[in-house]
Amino acid sequence: MKLCQIAIIIFLIILINSACSVTYTVKTSSTVSLSEVLKKEIPAIKNFKCTFTRPDLTISIEMKDVPSEESLNSILANVKQFSTIENLNDIAKSVKWKSEIYDINLIIYSHSKEKPLIKYSASYFKTFDASNTSEENIDGYKTWTKYEEPHT
Structure with a gap:
């Protein structure tokens, strides 16, 4: 009986923890607009995806080729412009x-x-x-902070 109770408790803990890390695909008017602007400006973008896994938003951009510095700068400038508290609050809602x-x-x-x-990456909080x-x-x-993988 005690083993059964422990198994149920473990199952509930796993269930609760898995529910905490659900990833949602985000499609708001602002994310759709960002995707359209980026794909128009940079034809080398193959795929654009915006997801939310609490408490973070991730924008993933797949390129057909290794992006130029100009493309990277353009992408970042557009994402910075998109990253307003108002847009992010709409996404949160x-x-x-x-x-x-x-x-x-x-x-x-x-x-x-x-x-x-x-x-x-950019954060809402400084700390x-x-x-x-x-x-x-x-x-x-x-x-915004840039993290780059070393070339192998």
Whole structure:
């Protein structure tokens, strides 16, 4: 009997944890517009996908070829312009997330590579303390950091 109770508790914990990390495909007017603008400006974009896995938004862009510096700069400029608190709050509402989206991750990779080529990130908060909602701790997705995989 005790073993059965432990198994049920473990099953419930696994069920609860798996529900916490559900990934939603995001299609709002702002994400559709961003996709259209990017594909028009940069024909080398093969695929655009926007997903939310709490508490982060990820924009994945698959390129037909390794992107030029000019393409990367254009993509980033458009994503920065898209990344307003208003747009991100609309996305949060669309996935029934009742808080700020903590991070935006922009991943750009080449069709011929499996691993991400380049990643950019921006955060709502300046620190990891999301309970600190003071104005001094709000960045509002203004500061972007670039992470690049070393070429092998």
